[in-house]
Amino acid sequence: MSSLLVTNVGELVTNDPERDGLLGVLVNAALVVEGGTLAWVGPAADAPAADEHVDAAGRAVLPGFVDSHSHLVFAGDRAPEFAARMAGTPYAAGGIRTTVAATRQATDEQLTAHVARHVAEMRRQGTTTVEIKSGYGLTVLDEARSLAVARQFTEETTFLGAHVVPAEYAGDPAGYVSLVTGPMLEAAAPHARWVDVFCETGAFDADQARAVLAAGEAQGLRGRLHANQLGPGPGVRLAAELGLTAVDHCTYLEDADVDALRDSGTVATLLPGVEFSTRQPYPDARGLLDAGVRVALATDCNPGSSYTSSVPLCIALAVREMGMTPAEAVHAATAVGAQALDRDDVGVLAPGKRADFLMLDAPSHVHLAYRPGVPLVVGAWLAGRAAVAI
């Protein structure tokens, strides 16, 4: 078992709560990896020897990004819809059906190749943990195979049969919910860790969401929700009431929603790529943080409302448009992203944690927002193995 020393790190973001500041930053630092796990973190001058050696030459090293919300299993794209939207057509949940039709026609091999390409794109931008949802199959077979494809790339797979009511059930939404909570769930559950519902006008209401989450939990799946994306609604309060790990979007919140999130500890995952791509107003990250809510950032990478795989873009948007400091945004995309997946082995660089980290061609994390659009990630390591070589 060989060990790896990464030294001369100008700024090491640890997110270790035992260290000072939100990011637990160490300057002139080093870390040592053994067997895929961090064995040592501290000042470069005190670093123990190791078999292999990487000289960071003063660059910054951060925990790998934890992208807790993506929809990578799909076929086709919706560039014409995007162009139409930029020309003034509003976004509506029903556009999902376009992707459903393309996904159902794709072979397993095509879907797998498509996910592989997008995961590689994420790695190059520093994402080391990614959650992937189903939700473009919407039949028993297509949801199960979507999740089987996703499972090849991550343990964090989410059954989203309740993404939208497919066209063939347009006159019978209750029948579709019965399918989702019955045979579809049964076929999906072996491939999924989480169950999710798009709780929104035009998708599923609170009672339907409650039924899907309860059925999922009975099959051992943990619940999460898409809520309050397109307008105010009951989803965020439902997530808080049920004590879900995370509720995602949170764009249109009332005071009672914010209070419920603070009291429940449910992570509010904000997805600014969506507001960027739909010209909706951005969620109020500043208000949530000031109220004491845990805030995560993720891409929501999907072909309709946010076709970006870039966590650095989301960090830059969160800082520029949502009132977050660079430190808060980085923390939200690493440590809190891990909390949004109930993971305590990633998102923090400390002895015993998984050696998932990235290197920037920059001296500090601030450059992620200060130099938007610049490909600053020059290295990414997954369990100590170089996934992106410097």
Ligand SMILES: [Zn+2]
């Ligand atoms: Zn989503």
